[in-house]
Amino acid sequence: DTGVSQNPRHKIxxxxxxxxxxxxxxxxxxxxxxxxxxxxxxxxxxxxxxxEAQLExxxxxxxxxxxxxxxxxxxxxxxxxxxxxxxxxxxxxxSATANTGELFFGEGSxxxxx
Amino acid sequence: GQQLNQSPQSMFIQEGEDVSMNxxxxxxFNTWLWYKQDPGEGPVLLIALYKAGELTSNGRLTAQFGxxxxxxxxxxxxxxxxxxxxxxxxxxxxGYSTLTFGKGTMLLVSP
Numbered sequence: 001d002t003g004v005s006q007n008p009r010h011k012i013x014x015x016x017x018x019x020x021x022x023x024x025x026x027x028x029x030x031x032x033x034x035x036x037x038x039x040x041x042x043x044x045x046x047x048x049x050x051x052e053a054q055l056e057x058x059x060x061x062x063x064x065x066x067x068x069x070x071x072x073x074x075x076x077x078x079x080x081x082x083x084x085x086x087x088x089x090x091x092x093x094x095s096a097t098a099n100t101g102e103l104f105f106g107e108g109s110x111x112x113x114x
Numbered sequence: 115g116q117q118l119n120q121s122p123q124s125m126f127i128q129e130g131e132d133v134s135m136n137x138x139x140x141x142x143f144n145t146w147l148w149y150k151q152d153p154g155e156g157p158v159l160l161i162a163l164y165k166a167g168e169l170t171s172n173g174r175l176t177a178q179f180g181x182x183x184x185x186x187x188x189x190x191x192x193x194x195x196x197x198x199x200x201x202x203x204x205x206x207x208x209g210y211s212t213l214t215f216g217k218g219t220m221l222l223v224s225p
Contacts, residue, residue: 042202042215101145101206105156
């Protein structure tokens with residue numbers, strides 16, 4: 001399967017713990033995006049990378065959130081000191097073409113904070 | 115953050131019926147896209163529109179980019195049970211890489 005891969009698919013954690021999600025994009029795609037989706041809502045943009053450079057961050061991305069893409073391939077999204085409001089589906093997407101909106105999404109990582 | 119107004123919120127139809135849903139925005143977009151999301155999965159791109167007034171088809175799906183650049187609609191003809199899912203519109207501003215999504219239209223199809 002050469003699509004966008006995310007893991008873990010599900011994560012249950014206690015409030016205050018740190019969690020990390022990984023995304024492996026489609027190999028020839030140089031753009032990688034993180035979105036967050038809560039129940040009954042559409043995906044909301046968090047951040048995106050072109051190669052290893054983080055080019056934009058949403059105001060939704062508080063200082064407890066950090067994303068990296070160290071070698072321009074896979075990316076990690078870490079949430080420190082999780083809160084119940086962080087419970088959501090975290091979606092990763094990649095694209096090959098700039099500014100077309102044609103994103104290929106992974107299956108998502110569902111986070112539940114107890 | 116800004117979200118698009120998508121309607122209807124949900125639809126329950128009989129197999130074989132045609133479906134229409136739309137999306138409006140207070141701001142202009144340069145690109146309109148329609149995605150479908152199945153339960154527990156990520157969204158999948160259905161149709162992308164790049165020009166005001168553009169009408170594009172993908173099988174039984176047809177979408178249009180509104181002439182004002184502030185709206186778009188999606189039609190599904192002769193619905194089948196596998197059309198069940200949540201349909202999201204998304205807009206992209208000129209020069210930006212990020213997308214703004216609507217809240218989705220949930221479609222249920224009865225066999």
